[in-house]
Amino acid sequence: MKHLLYLALISALLSGCADTPLKQAEIEDRAVVTTPFKTELASPSETFDRADKQLTDTAAKSPADSASVSTSGVSDANIAGKTLASAKTPKETAVKTQGIATQELEAKSLGSTPQDAAVADTTAAGNNKDSADALKYEAQPILDPSNPQSPLAQRRLQFDYDSSAIRDEYRTLLEMHAKYLKGETAAKLIVQGHADERGSREYNLALGQRRAESVYRALNLLGVADAQMEAVSLGEEKPISEGHDESAWEQNRRTELLYQGE
Amino acid sequence: MLIRFLLAVLFLISGFSVQASMTIEIVGGASNRVPIAVLPFGGRQADAVTNIGAIVATDLGSSGYFRLIDSKDSISPSDPNTLSLPAWQGRGADAVLMGQVLPAAAGKLEVRFWLLDAVRATQLGAMSYVSTPASLRIVAHKIADTVHEILLGEAGSYSGRIAYILKRGGRYELQVADADSQNAVTVTSSPEPLISPAWSPDGQRLAYVSFEDKKPVVYVQNLSDGKRRAVARFRGSNSAPAWSPDGRKLAVTLSKDETSQIYLLDLETGVATRFTRGGALDTEPLFSPDGQWLFFTSNRGGTPQIYRASLADGRASRVTFDGGYNVSPAISPDGKTLAFVHLRGASFHVAAIDLASGQMQLLTDTVADESPSFAPNGRKILYATRVNGRGVLATVSVDGKVRQRLSQTGDLREPNWGR
16 A cells, blocks of 8 residues: 555656646555454563552452553554544553552561661671671571561662662661572562663663662572572662652662562 | 744544644744645535645644645635636745545545645646545645655655553553644553554554563564564563564563673564673664664763664674763664764753764753654654653754644653654
């Protein structure tokens, strides 16, 4: 069809002088296909996003209803009616991440005591007499990611601008998660990197990936197997804070740790 | 000199459920605009079906290259010979466009149009399109392309289509619309983010990144039947699809082996071949129109800059030098101009560099620009920016002189201009 049109256009231009006879071109009407298309959901192992727990849970029960992605066809020369209507069909899937975020903040303060102790341990690492302290300490924390009292409830690491360097303050947090993962070899972790909103979405996706990888590597060095982890990035797409200032950006530059099934 | 005017388009168009009201704001323009009178089209039910004359007039008037001569009080005659060209010359028109909509076989309509030179009293061109009533808007845009080409000697870009992401009601919609952002249709809708739509060279498919699996995965979707498939769902993140000129490969960014690196994905076999190496971030690949080069963004030099690598041997050289943040390359169809996003101070602007001379020019005065792409005729750049906290789409001519804002209701981002 396009060729036809193009030919007609060219010939019209070539001979486009006085009293040119009419040139004809046919514009076909291409049908709009409105078949709603359901994507198969990823296997549950790929959908464990803690922040989207609700969604994942429901998705597991009835994949067709929630998290539905609908697609429809469209011709070049497009026609509104039907297809526009289909755009409204997909059901809203309420995914709210804010509630979870607050919970995490609470969890953070709860978990702070054992953490501080551990920071003291690690900073003094290399000193032989400290290994005894570390052993004594190991018995104490609850290593259960689903328990808000556990240091494992803390899942968020913040980053400096344009940086993927892990701050010292997170050393203990990572050690706790590493310890748990080594003990629970069936447990799986998604290390999810995020960036602030400034600049290109794709470059920010890469920055978030780098942040996730730096946490991944740290856990790897602490002995966690590759098979237990995946580093992914959501770039700037899932901010915790919707603001457009430095304090919002600072909160959004982060890596989240998500356990499978969450 | 700044010339500002607003064209309200919506109420000129009837008979279609247009999704959202839109205005085009033009700032600046060519110094010598061609004065043209676009007469309302005559014939059977012309204006009741789709006001073709009004759509052509809006296309031309908003381009910055034409000055519309008031013609609301007239109607196209059925015979161009009966038109009084001296009268239109008297009103200031150099050119007159007139047309007729006539019944054709099988419920179709025939649109005839004539472009006349009012100064020399000659016919510059005449053509006819046969279409269904539903495709009359496309016909109107094609007519605008033809008029533009005859009068200015270069292709118009009114009949292309754009794809972009609309965020509304907690959902992300991939929409396809005419280049004037009318006639929008949602082709994919998801509760999770969608980014980076990219038109295939033939305009029949869209590649994009979807987060529905809780991580970025690259999909390719046919526009004709809405069918799609995940083409890159490797371990880690999969993003930044860019089509090869022959439509058989996608350049993509994958993190499966190392940090974000660029791979060439054969769409037939599904095999991804690594293209860049090294510990730096490499992303936003883009094929040159001749298929010889791959442009991409990399922070290998310390800051994100745009590089160009030969597809033959993979050797890369840096393209952008000015400033500490140059990302999101877009290439003109002739391969001579590279547009990108440049950070100056705290503002992100669309800039363009002439690849032969290395000359860079800032094109926009908006401050949160993203995702530039060229019009099929290479004269305009479409991009996303933020105005009052909302994502809007805008265009700027390659010389920076003509700026337009396509504003629909809703939060728009990630535009890409297709054929």
